[in-house]
Amino acid sequence: MELERIEIVEDRTAASRCDEGFLRVSRLLLRNVYADGSASVAYACDVVSRPGSDAVVAVLYQVEGKGGGRRVRVLLREGVRAPVYLRRHKNFVHPDPREYRELAEVVAGIVEPDDPPGEAGLRRRAALEAEEEAGCQLGPEAFEPIGGETFASPGVSDEKVYYRAAAAALDRAQEPSGDGSAMEEYAHLVVCDLDEAIERCRTGAIPxxxxxxxxxxxxxxxxxxxxxxxxxxxxxxxxxxxxxRLGVEPPPAAT
Known part of the structure; x- marks a missing residue:
């Protein structure tokens, strides 16, 4: 199915409170208090949050071949991202001519309130997202940490992103079921070489x-x-x- 366009049916911004909706905006007045007892002038700070605040990336990969002929394949999910698509309705200092009809991404999902805390919860969430978004059924134990967490946009949001990876039989991946929302119905899967995917990120093809x-x-x-x-x-x-490896632990040795 090919996307023709996204239509704005209604703009509900003016009638909505900043503490309503999926994304919440806290409009705060802050000041910095220093160790010597002094303080800064008060300043405004808007903080964007959503339920759970945090997210988990689930990188699905497959190492093919043996010895010097090995290559790494990764699974990406391509779908529409409405906020990026709607950039066409705005004027920017640096014009952006791209249409952004679809965006390729690794599998990821938000942490849910009923997820267990700690590493067990992160692995469980990664496994659930892998099944929901890529049709890959893997146990939580298959997912390994690949470094520490990062903030997505620390000047605006408190969202933190955790990174997990798992080996998977990518040829058995199924078209994603999604979460049932219209935002998910256009998504499809793409498998490509890891070095190709990295190159596409750096050239802006995967922004x-x-x-x-x-x-x-x-x-x-x-x-x-x-x-x-x-x-x-x-x-x-x-x-x-x-x-x-600069902070990224190697995978466990095979037994």
Missing amino acids: DMKTEVALLRLADHLGYLPQLGCFADELPAELRARHR
Whole structure:
């Protein structure tokens, strides 16, 4: 199904309170208090929040081949993102001619209030999102952390993003069922090489920050060097000894 357009049926902004709706805006007056007892002048600060505040990225990948012929494939989800699509109705200092009919992203979802706390809850949420958005049925234990969490836009929102990754049989992935909303019905799946996906992020073909962060972390997690198209264990001994994952732990050894 091809998207023709998104129509604004009604703009309810003027009749809505900032503490209503899926996204809430807290309009605060703050001041900084310093250790020496002094304080700054009061200043306005708007904070955008949503239920749960936090989100989990679930990077799904598959390592194909053996030895020097290995390559990493990743699963991306392409769908419409209305806020980005609607940029066409605004004027920007730097004109943006792109239509953004669809946007490729890694699988991700928001933390729900009934999720268990801690690592168990994050892995459970990652597994649920993988099934809902990519049709991949994986146990929570399949998901490994790939580095620490990040804030999506700390000057505006308190949302924090957690990163998890799991190996999956991508050829068995099914078209996503979605969450039942119209925003999800246009989505479809794409599988591509990891280095190609990273390149598309850097050229702007995939203009999604969490996806670029997640893919680069996945490469380090696996010891894969996308610029060279090889794994660290294929490097000469001297370079192999110098290779570091820079905070991203390697996957557990196979037993």
